[in-house]
Amino acid sequence: MSTHIIIRATSLHKSFGAVQALHDVSLSIKRGEVVALIGDNGAGKSTISKILSGVLRPDSGSLQINGDEVNLRHYSVHKARSLGIETVYQDHCLGEKQPLWRNIFVGRHIRNGLGFIDVAKEKKMTLHLLQQSLGLRGVGVSADALVSTLSGGERQGLAIGRAMLFNSNLTILDEPTTALAVKEVGRVLKFVRSIPENGKSALFISHNLHHVHEVADRFLFVDRGTIVHQSLQEKTSVAELFERLEEYSANSAIRGDK
């Protein structure tokens, strides 16, 4: 019965020193579903995404992926990737001074038993990815180009393309559109909308409620470390999303004052 649930997190708790970032967070994402996390700055959205992608370890709670219990003590970025979970962060996901091909394969190079990288093959696959998936066809397109020469949209495209290349079952996108120009935003949203067509899932985090409403099937509202509300896309208007978010922001402002 649980096979159509791709990931289920139960009762996650996480503190950074005295700051309790997450308190009793539970959520699940179905196959072919795009779920959005909505919440104010500091609500805990990134912390949730980092726990799911293996960057952070929760203080307590449990995680099921494809119906199997995950041992959180051995859960890592590598493990998450091997289970088909890819993450696109707004920043800190590309090495600025490194060539594109290294960025595509960082942490999981095609290598022989001694750890030596198959550079030619990786460059070929990178070029193919740039041309086919990202539609970069200019003469200057090269697997050896440095990330620092790319525009914001191209960077995001590269990070998303990397997730596509490794054929993820669940793509987590943490504010992927925040720094982008309008035209580039359109491309990112188009990609997110295409995810469920292939039976894959996504967790989409954004400040822009219009974007969220456009791509997600279900909304989860996060407020000061807990999920306080959820609603389905077909039953919620953009205006209602705005109202709710404002309500929580006002609440936390009041409570923050005391």
Place this chain on the structure above:
Amino acid sequence: MKTLYRYRFQCGILSLLVGLLGLFIHLSPQTFLHSRIYIAFMSTIPFAALLALGLTLLIVAGELDLSFPAIMAVSGFCFSSISQATASPVLGLFGALATGSLAGLCNGLIVVKIGVPAIIATIGTQFFWRGTATLLADGLAVNLTELRETALHHILVGRLFDCLPMQSLWCLVIALFFWMILNRHIWGDDIRFIGDDITTATMMGVKTDNVRIGLFITMGLMSALASVMVCLEMASWWPTQGEGYLLIVFAAIFLGGTSVFGGQGTIFGTITGSIIIGILEAGIISGGLSGYWTRLAHGLVIVVSVSVYAVALKTRRT
């Protein structure tokens, strides 16, 4: 054309080397058209170059080590005392390598696990190891002339075919190995990403702690190896051994185009940089100037070339 652009730093540093050699040949053909000077270079430059290789990897990873001259002293002391006590320089070599890697491990743990910035941590350990070596040796030098005819001497610093210094061959082999690591191995990839942005590296699943500690250990090993070679070549160990290398090694690395900000660096640049630093003094003296000019020339070459790099990087970004 594109390839040429990609290797413009390497081309730049190589032209500098060729230009300097041309100048020296022009100024003093009797010295620089004779093989003797090049054999002398091949016997002295490898010591600094070996240190520079280890330090290059550390700097690409965004770290540094100021304690390597002191690690040389303490591991060289281990080498000399073990060699004398057991009459086996090979045991001495292993003792030195163990000491060097232990000292490197200490640096790594202090920097990575305790979180002290490398510049501060290694200033501290630098005093500690230098002090340890001086205390153990009672401040006295150790004479190692009896190691002259040992197999280890011939293997590490002997003269192949009675002319080619073995240390230059070792340096070449190790440089090739480091090139493979930095450019073709996952470890080199990890090093680059750690130096570029350590948060990114962590998010991409790089085991940053292990890699950084490994680099400090590698630097310790290279210091120990350089020290053993210096001991054998000079037939002695002395308490201030290594002191002259600190600035020269950093200069060679930055001359070679390695970024002080981490994330970028080349083995080719480091080796070429070491050679340039190494030939300047001889060139100046045989060119008829006094040795007092050496430092001034070092300074000029370093400042000018690092400025050229900075300008090149700035123009590319706009």
